[in-house]
Amino acid sequence: MPVVDLRDITKRFGQTVALAGVDVSLNEGEVHALIGENGAGKSTLMNVISGGVRQDSGSMALHGKPYSPSDPLDARKNGIALIHQELSLAPHLSVAENIMMGVEDSRFGWLDRQAIESRAGVLLSNFEHTGIRPNMPVGKLSPAAQQVVEICRALAANAKIVLMDEPTSSLQREDVGHLFSLIRKLAADGISVIYISHFLEEVREIADTFTVLRDGKSVSAGNINDVTDSFLISQMVGRAVDNLYPKRPPYSGKPETVLKVKELGLQPALQSATLELRRGEIFGIAGLMGAGRTEMARAIFGIDKPNSGTITVKSRAMAARGGQPALRLSQGLGYLSEDRKGEGLALKLSIADNVTITRYGPCSRFGWLDQAKQRRVSTELMQTLDIRVKSSEQPVQTLSGGNQQKVAIARLLHQQADILLLDEPTRGIDIGSKAMIYETIAELADQGKAILLISSYLPELFGMCDRLAVMTRGRLSPARPIDEWTPELVLEKAIGSGDGDSLENTHGH
């Protein structure tokens, strides 16, 4: 008998149909992947199962019995735990307090701290990490350790079914392995896991079975090993995607050097980076998280003040420390932050405001904004980038991750940036948006723009770049043409010659 059995679940929010008939079923100890593009209805489905939202029609059963949770607490009591995409812990509280939140031991309202810490300790010991102690403040832990705390919290309420909504999006790549071993341990203990992800490699590595959602419907399901990646992708997007990375002819214009960075340093994160970026090329930067890649991009753009080095933009050389974002913008640089929600977009403002914010010029006269023009300009870009929303007036926070990222890219297009610093432009977004962004980047390179592409995803770097350099603990390697690199070579370089301490240095800021 399946542990969870969903039949024909539907849900609509006003005009929008979020779920239009979803069937999912999974067995005890099974890891079930829920795959689908953003907006396919995965998060709504998770909310239905975990009691946050009630379905309009359709039935749910747990262990063969009808199940309809009245609220999240009820779902939790029924053994269902939802682990959110973003880590949702209280940083000021201790590990034990976070794990036992909502189900604290107490006597007449007084906390039984000893019981809480010892129960939390038992749960933690399941995972054999002596590193995390119950009385530590959670804010001090690395993201990987925080994820362990979240999973322990799920178990504290005796969860039998754990729902994970893109759990790796807040993790550094090397921590994903740790997470997977935790999931395997859960499954071995008879706990069923529903795992949402965009990354097919991940899904393939961890899941036993899968369901593909498209436009709110479950369109295919089965054993993950019986199907190919291209089958899954075609199910997700509803058409065959033969090649994600567009083929580019060699750049036909003059390969003039537009950005020269010499011995740029921002200690301790960035020791020394030297590179030359030419028109018409896509220059890749590989490396582990925390190796200093983001710091380099920020230092080039003048967000953080470097201690040393010189930066030459279009033959104007100056000490790197003199850079300011305003100056760099006027020099034609554009920056796409890896932290889309934190510093990339103004979430509460409309798409139109977000797109035009770096260059109000064409939409204003004597300081007065022409809002109709703003809307027109952004609507055009929304069509170019295939951002499918009702209007450019919509606040950015109502968009899916993929669409948000496209808005960030649209801003760079509107800015008419000449030199683009793109930090993880496709992290955590759906495959359709990814394809669109790759296409846009390739087109920009064809137009003679210079592009610096920072990514942790090797296939992306190999698919897109002309040249590549690797950042290792704050030092940037010399660049080499992409066909002189292999993934193994990049990884070897990124980890550094043999010693493994790069893994431990990644937490803390």
Add this chain to the structure above:
Amino acid sequence: MDTEIPQVIDAELHETFFRKWLNVLGPFLGLIAVVVLFAAITGSPEKYLSPFNIRIVLSQTVIVAISAIGMTVVIISGGIDLAVGSTIALAGVVTALTINAGLNPVLAVLAGTAVGGIVGFVNGSVISRLRVVPFIATLGMLGIARGTAKWAANQQPVDVSATWVNNLVVTFPDPPWLLLAPGIWIAIVLAVLMAMVLRNTVFGRRVFAIGSNEAAARACGISTDKLKIWIYSLAGIFFGIAGVMQMSRLRQGDPTVAAGTELDVIAAVVIGGGSLSGGQGTILGSMIGALIMAFLRNGCQQMGWANYVQEIIIGAIIITAVAIDRIRRSKT
């Protein structure tokens, strides 16, 4: 594949332990600095630090200190309450009217306290049920409570007949072996009690949880709406008690009293290490914050400085305290 997680080094742990103390130590050092400074510049430390003067300072602190206990809870939960001064006035007026109606003073004190609790309950309900942000909800209540107080008191101070309530915050307590006014002892007991509640009860930890990450708290099945109503009601009870003290001090229920007290109270909490973004704050810190401001005011008076000088200095201190806190935090 092994399940080992990068370890948190011990040095970091010690650092957090140290930091925890620093959070209380900072305001404490500030208090000492203020006391030493004024003892020196008034030219007569024996007068400034005399038991007499200290009694005066402590009596002056009682109202802000008791209010700051309630405010600490609200601020830790990520909220704010701007209706403190009006609530104090309303509670004072109600206490005075109840005594004058010939009821037992104990009942009058309870009535004043309860009125504070009711105001807080309304605040909490508006914030959680009607989804009005705390700043606006309590800003509205600031006017409503003040208006109600004036209405109840018929727009003039209510003189109160002499009972023991009038002696709660006197400089020289009767009996003398109390050493300090009963109101000061009440403030101390309430502070200790609330510190324990925040540290050791499920309620207390949930106050921190909701302020640290409200979404997480809700996802864990904590009823955040009910919790907020409790928090604002509890805070209101403290403001009600402060109102009783205010009435006792003036020996009348003055509906126009304590205008702007909320700013002193918020300042005390913030100087004491409370974070307006929630999740952080201690009762001890807030009490020290209240004392810093009381000693400062008193010192300025002793120096014969005009009221505006006090205002400027206190304003500067608030900004300095928070700026120092920011700098300290950014060094992590």
